[in-house]
Amino acid sequence: MSARSKARKRALDILFQADVRGDELPVTLAAEAKRAASEPAREASWLYAREIVDGVVDNRDEIDEQIVTNARDWKLERMPAVDRAILRLATWELLFNDEVPAAVAIDEAVELAKEYSTDDSGAFVHGVLARIARTS
Numbered sequence: 001m002s003a004r005s006k007a008r009k010r011a012l013d014i015l016f017q018a019d020v021r022g023d024e025l026p027v028t029l030a031a032e033a034k035r036a037a038s039e040p041a042r043e044a045s046w047l048y049a050r051e052i053v054d055g056v057v058d059n060r061d062e063i064d065e066q067i068v069t070n071a072r073d074w075k076l077e078r079m080p081a082v083d084r085a086i087l088r089l090a091t092w093e094l095l096f097n098d099e100v101p102a103a104v105a106i107d108e109a110v111e112l113a114k115e116y117s118t119d120d121s122g123a124f125v126h127g128v129l130a131r132i133a134r135t136s
Contacts, residue, residue, distance in 0.1 A: 004100075007048035008089060008108055012116070014053050015085035025060075029053050055092040063091045070131035082117045083125060090129050095136050102133040 010032075018028035029050070036046040056063060067087045068076055076084060090109035093100045106129045113121040 003044040004048055005108060006042075006045035007052065008112065010045055010049035011052035011056075011089045012082070012085050012112055014049065015056065015088055016082055019081045019085060025053065025057050029057070051097075052089050052092055055096050056088050059092060059096060060088075063088050063095070066091050066095065066132050066136075067128060070128050070135070072127075072131075080117055080121065083113065083121050086112050086117070086121075086125055087128055090125070091132055094129065094133055106130060106133065 014028055014032050015025070017023070018025045021028070033046075033050070036042065036050075039046070064076055067084075068074075071079070071087075079087070086109050090105050093105035094102055097105075106126060109129055110122045110126045113125040117125075
């Protein structure tokens with residue numbers, strides 16, 4: 001697994017944890033930063049995970065608006081928490097990280113959804129992200 005794939009998984013963990021616990025994202029990120037400081041071997045994945053989460057924090061309104069607009073009849077709060085987290089991290093990559101090709105961001109998100117969410121989540125995540133990619 002590449003360092004970026006590991007970073008996406010780490011970012012997913014942080015986004016999901018904050019959402020489920022109802023914590024502010026910067027608080028969860030700070031706690032993870034403390035833990036990451038004691039794991040120098042995982043620094044490469046931590047740096048990109050932090051970039052993703054910081055990007056979601058900085059652009060949350062625009063990211064959520066894109067998700068809701070392209071989710072077709074799905075409200076954000078009705079989505080499974082893991083799907084929300086996956087969509088937020090992938091939407092950040094699509095809209096704000098020119099280094100990641102859209103196909104890679106979508107594929108990585110779909111794989112996370114297949115691994116960590118419901119049977120239908122992979123197709124749902126793919127559909128939403130494909131529409132976002134087409135309009136951005």
